Amino acid sequence: MSEPQTSPAGARPTVVVDDVSVDYTVYAAGKRATSERKLLRRAPSLRQARTVHALKGVSFTAHEGESIGVIGHNGSGKSTLLRAIAGLTTPTRGTVYADGRPALLGVNAALINELSGERNVILGGLALGMTPEEIRGRYQEIVDFSGIGEAVDLPMKTYSAGMGARLRFAIAASATHRVLLVDEALAVGDAAFRRRSEERIRELRAEAGTVFLVSHSMGTVKETCTRGIWIDHGELRADGPVLDVVKAYEASVK
């Protein structure tokens, strides 16, 4: 079960995670050292600094056409793994090799709250490397996918959390990525939106990309993914066919 998944016949590797560890330094009272200023402000309590080993020597290879569900309990290191693959977090040790620029689409994707949904579709599309023509061509499709309707003309700050997250997902899923990283985005929508998202993930996989999905919903993972990766306290606990990995994980939390 913990042996690495053998590659699908002839499929090209898209992501190689080679012995990756990520450490975070956490300061007194659980404050995170996110900026130099914060660090200086907290200087008197530096001696209370503590290291969190968020990922510990994780290795695996992903291939084109795979859809990989990343599962594990809260704080086990799943988001950190996705951020490392996207190049947003630098591993303390080890290396990530990736095909193209993996796109991380999560409920946190940076859009501007003061701007309308429409402006944000353009902004998000440009950030994902689409040309203005491509964005114009896909605009209606993105808005329809998000299901936010006429609210697209209103500033994003007037949206509910679910509406904002759906629009972010719709923008990011509209581009064709070689490697797409989805962090819990599917948890935010209603049943109809979830169905559209799952369908889109299947399409992206069929386009020979690789999809990583972090989710606490084992149903979604089983329906959407071919392979499971279980991260437990920062370590790769299991890697294999999705049904086997989900079963082992569920057995461990009972």
Ligand SMILES: Nc1ncnc2c1ncn2[C@@H]1O[C@H](COP(=O)(O)OP(=O)(O)OP(=O)(O)O)[C@@H](O)[C@H]1O
């Ligand atoms: N920027 C940061 N600074 C300090 N510690 C962090 C930071 N980001 C994450 N951590 C810590 O690293 C560990 C792994 O966090 P991570 O967010 O990767 O877990 P997760 O599996 O995605 O959790 P969840 O399921 O709750 O979203 C946790 O202990 C978390 O508190």
